[in-house]
Amino acid sequence: MKTTGNTIFLTGGTSGIGLELARRFRDLGNTVIISGRRKDLLDRIAAEDGIDGVQLDVADPASITAAYEAVTTKYPAVNVLITMAGIMQPEDLKNHDLALAEEIITINLLGTIRTVAAFTPHLLEQQDAVIMTVSSGLAFVPLVITPTYNATKAAIHSYTQSLRHQLPLQVIELVPPAVQTTLLNQENDPHAMPLAEYADETIQLLKDNPNAEEILVTRVHFLRNAEKENRYESVVAALNSVA
Template sequence: MDITNRTVFIAGATSGIGLELARRFAAAGSAVIVGGRRTDLLDRLAAEGFATVPIDVTGQDSVDRARDTILHRHPGLDTIVTMSGVMIPEDLRDPAHFSAAEKTIDINLLGTVRVIDAFTPHLIGRGTSTIITVTSGIGFLPFPVMPTYAASKAGVHAYSEALRAQLDGTGIEVCELVPPAVATTPEQARRNPRALKLAEFATEVMDLLQADPTPQEILVKGVLMHRWAERDGTYDELVAQRSQALAMLPGRR
């Protein structure tokens, strides 16, 4: 994938991994449109030189307005990245967790589908374009503290596979980015010393994206243990290790 002359829309890029990738695409020479819900952060990024657009991926009207605005201002759009997502701890012994499950599915899975659906006709019309979905190592190796997050990302993985098959022959390549734990703030780095540094993660991602052909899955070295745990016979052991974190839930202390 040539990252030097793309027109890229990243939904959910006002902070964290999304923002870092936006900066990397821009530094490589691509035009980048940053989408997000928080107008204060969008204003800061506009001052930094990014094109911005408000978008709430849980609302079809908001997604449609964002699409119309982007395609009016950037008719050459050829790449979308579905970065929007939330991670919410849940105690499945407490039925009150259901509201968190609904929110997670609506943003992580249905939000991905809404954004893709909004832009697919345009991308097909271009003949050559890219959709980058964002899943997680947790979609392949669950972290029991966040069960619906794991389910939502496993769903996005399956959806990406089906999307790639259905769009075969249209000129659209479907690429799945699979992050491991990434420390996007100093606090996150303190809480999880094993998390990858954001800059190192982004460098590896951009290097992998530039392969020809673009890999169907962008797998940095730090996520391989998650992605291939079942194949390697380490799945049960690793899930058991990760289950120890259930003690952090308020009802388990």
């Protein structure tokens, strides 16, 4: 992926990793459009950061279609899609909350698949086209209090591999570790990676590895490589003793 001169649409860009990366991409000379459910946040970011926004609820197929039409009409040169939107919630499997599990699946997994499906025909017509999905280190080692979240991220990892083999464009999987964001109230978690540090390393990896298939900051190797390095059981134990 080239890191400048793109037109990037990034879902879930009103906070956390999404907003931080949107700012970094903007500063590198890209046109960046973000999405979110709240118009007030989109308006504030547009005023403060100069980043255009489109309302989008990835749980709603009609909203995805409308966002696709709005983005490609106003920004026909859009050549990069980043599917950042997602939620993470703890679950008690002794007392299943199926509505919550289904919401996580709808937003994290179906939201990603539907957004990719909407934009793929357009992206296939663009030069330097990229689809960047967002999984997690928890796709590879589970945090047991967030079972459905882990499962959706494992599914995104697998889905991304199929995308990469089927589509004649670059497909990148962003694999974050725990980062200090509002996701699962980790803003001040000393075990989580500072947000600015995560964004710095991610952008540097993209610059250094333009043909990358996965973007893995150093902190996520502990999870990403646990199984192939025969550390899986000990890493599961370590991760969940901290949690």
